[in-house]
Amino acid sequence: MVEKLLALAQDETCDDDSLLRAIAEATPYKQKVGKxxxxxxxxxxxxxxxxxxxxxxxxxxxxxxxxxxxxxxxxxxxxxxxxxxxxxxxxxxxxxxxxxxxxxxxxxxxxxxTPPTGAGGASRGLDNRFYVDITNIRYNFDSVELMKALRRLKTLPLFQGFRSTIAGTSCHTNAWRIYFCTEDIPTNLIINNHPVDQLRFQGVTYAVYAKLYTPSRDEDTVDTDADMGRETNPAPCRTNHYTRWAASQSL
Known part of the structure; x- marks a missing residue:
């Protein structure tokens, strides 16, 4: 299955839907959607x-x-x-x-x-591939649009899914893992000589943890919203390394 994913991910003629279908087929558990x-x-x-x-x-x-x-x-x-x-x-x-x-x-x-007011299987063949974990996602996290943005950026995303699940259930952690075709970090995920450690996507800022790397003191942020013309009001943060993600222009 990994060989099929590699072939599709590296094929420039492969469309987004074909790769996403292959990822769904390779996912070893039935994914439930939070409502x-x-x-x-x-x-x-x-x-x-x-x-x-x-x-x-x-x-x-x-x-x-x-x-x-x-x-x-x-x-x-x-x-x-x-x-x-x-x-x-x-x-x-x-x-x-x-x-x-x-x-x-x-x-x-x-x-x-009452809430306060206002308030697997395929991965075994992916062990040597580079990955990032996006943490604290919510039930409406749009992984399909994120995968499309990564492909526009030519990072060669290979597989995506929840980092882990509870055995025998459809329950999972709130960390989303994305594997890439390469063993090393894709060039476009390096900001100011450091792996990206934040993602701004659809108005929300997520922490990003890259394989074998530790976060820098300053946030190295990929912003998918700025180049899509969205009006955003991000929470105050250090912006020394704040970088926008131009790939989202084509979404």
């Missing part, structure tokens, strides 16, 4: 844990809960900066069923609350 969210009142007690640790703990500790039949509809979790836990689910009915329930996470029980 709703609910909040768990955890405060900052889980701040030291990663999201994948938290969701694994949820599955492990709640198999006998009254609402356990809804676990299969859990998609991912996020921890907002203000505290508490946001759980994304695949069905609105699951969200409604969880309101008022109690959830055990890492030996502690927490209440599901």
């Amino acid at each position: 709703a969210t609910f909040w768990v009142e955890t405060g900052t007690s889980l701040a030291s844990f990663k999201d994948d640790q938290i969701i694994a703990a949820i599955f492990e500790a709640n198999q006998d809960a009254d609402w356990a039949c809804h676990l299969d509809n859990f998609v991912m979790v996020n921890q907002p900066r203000g505290g508490d836990l946001v759980v994304t689910v695949a069905e609105e009915a699951t969200k409604l069923a969880m309101i008022g329930q109690t959830m055990r996470i890492l030996d502690t029980s927490y209440s599901v609350i």
Whole structure:
């Protein structure tokens, strides 16, 4: 399967849809799409844990809960900066069923609350390929448009998918991994002699972690919005290495 992906990714006559179909065929699990969210009142007690640790703990500790039949509809979790836990689910009915329930996470029980106002298989053949992880994505993250932008930039993206999933479920972490055809970082992902470590995409800024690299002190940002003429209001950040991504002009 990796050989097929390599051939398509490096073929300049291959269209976006053909590559995306091949990626979907190579994905070893059925991907669920998040449609709703609910909040768990955890405060900052889980701040030291990663999201994948938290969701694994949820599955492990709640198999006998009254609402356990809804676990299969859990998609991912996020921890907002203000505290508490946001759980994304695949069905609105699951969200409604969880309101008022109690959830055990890492030996502690927490209440599901009303949200505050305003608030795999193919990768085994990809181990030697360069990749980036885009973290803290949400259920409406448009991976198709991002893949198209990467292809316009001639970075030769090869495969994409969630970084990891919970075994036997459709639940996954909120980190999105993109593999490339090359073993080294594509030239167009190097900004000011450093691998890109931020992505601004569709009005949201994401942290980016490149394989075998550590983030620089200043954000090396790829901005897909600026060249598409979108009006954006990014959160204040250091902009010493702020760079716009011209590839998005052709989207």
